[in-house]
Amino acid sequence: MKPYPVLFLAAALTACGGSSPEKQAADADSSYFSDRALQHTDDVTAYISNIDAQGPKVFYTLTAHDYAGTGSGPSGVVGLFSMTRRPIRVYIYPEGQATAKSVETWYYLDSLNSHVMLLREIVREKDSVRENSFYYQGLQLVNAETRAAADLSLLERASFAPYPRPTDTTSDYRLQPAVVNERAEKAIMAVKADRPDLSxxxxxxxxxxxxxxxxxxxxxxxxxxxxxxxxxxxxxxxxxxxxxxxxxxxxxxxxxxxxxxxxxxxxxxxxxxxxxxxxxxxxxxxxxxxxxxxxxxxxxxxxxxx
Incomplete structure (x- = not known):
């Protein structure tokens, strides 16, 4: 997965002549945040690539089934933890009967403070597959992007584009870092809970x-x-x-x-x-x-x- 930076409006606005000092200052701020988002995206990508490459060879896993925390039917949860028992990655996938639309979600967490750094999801529908990625720094969303293809084999070659933000961001939990962290924590608690079928x-x-x-x-x-x-x-x-x-x-x-x-x-x-x-x-x-x-x-x- 090679993410591309979100493109802010600054690049387009600086091409227009006659900008006021206030407009130029705003453009400068946008450019600064774009650069920071790019650097953070690259840092997170390197971090999660390392996690995915090492996986169970270095970390240990806990799982749960029939998880109801997604609101879209029973799901399985696989948590990846460091040897010091800190959560590193949480993967949530649909269980049960196949449906017309399915969503797989990965939360990658900062090993120091357990905040979500990246939420990645694969959305499968009848004739398309979409990948959405949301990058966070602390409790701030700094980057969001999406790409789509006809099937999963073609998705890796597709280019990312800025994720379209709704007018009301409260309608999309992925744009709310605090809610994202709450969801990740709920899934972590599910895999850490004792299983009633075990001694x-x-x-x-x-x-x-x-x-x-x-x-x-x-x-x-x-x-x-x-x-x-x-x-x-x-x-x-x-x-x-x-x-x-x-x-x-x-x-x-x-x-x-x-x-x-x-x-x-x-x-x-x-x-x-x-x-x-x-x-x-x-x-x-x-x-x-x-x-x-x-x-x-x-x-x-x-x-x-x-």
Whole structure:
């Protein structure tokens, strides 16, 4: 995404002769803000490009489903957080049945103060795709632009134009930085909230960025996959905890998800199979899990946490 600066009226007005001193002063102010908007846009673009490039390799994710905060049907939310648990990016996408118009929204936040720096959205309709971008500095909107194409494959080659502002800016929340920040915060709270379908132990590791959870009773053990740093295995009813380096998931037989990692001469292999599992308490889980530590297999139930 290579944004173009919003073009202010100053450029056109300076081409007209006979401007009054007051008009020239106003034009100078407009030129100054245009330059500042351009610089800020470039800075933000570099910042978000770095975030998108690193993604889950450096940050951890939290997700929520059936989110009702958009006012346009149930949505999914994916939050990206720094290792110090600061929100970095929030992505909101439509869930459920496809509709004639759908909107995907990204909020990119300042890692220091958690203010939204960029709101980007992709609006898909039957015969067109539109991208709108809104740049903020603190609680001030400094740039807004849009581009459109027949489909997503052509959108990257389309040029940006100034976003058309309505006469009444209160009708468009994207032009109100305070409202934008409120919406982002509401989505962040949704992904950080405990899930009612998870145990307290599973919610605890989920809040720390775990993507997979499993537990069993041979004796009592649990496992949490926590990218990008570790896979945590706890056994003997919590008395023994071993932290292995994180390893990327591998695809196994019948679409199973597998992890293999080593530490200090010990090997841990984990297999999440897409087979329903009922634990000793009668609770049903979507996955059957086998944990093999140094050749000894343990069996239990588990689930993804995203």
């Amino acid at each position: 307290p132990a599973a919610n605890e590791v989920r809040a720390l960025g775990a993507t997979h959870w499993a537990s069993g009773n041979e004796p009592g053990w649990s496992l949490a996959v926590m990218p990008p740093t570790k896979i945590q295995f706890t056994t003997n009813y919590g008395e023994e905890k071993i932290e292995f380096p994180y390893a990327e998931a591998q695809k196994g037989d019948k679409d199973a998800t597998e992890f293999t990692t080593t530490k200090g001469g010990r090997t841990l292999h984990v297999k999440f199979e897409n087979k329903r599992c009922t634990d000793d308490a009668g609770i049903k889980h979507p996955m059957t899990v086998t944990v093999t530590l140094d050749g000894k297999a343990l069996h239990g139930c588990g689930r993804p946490l995203f």
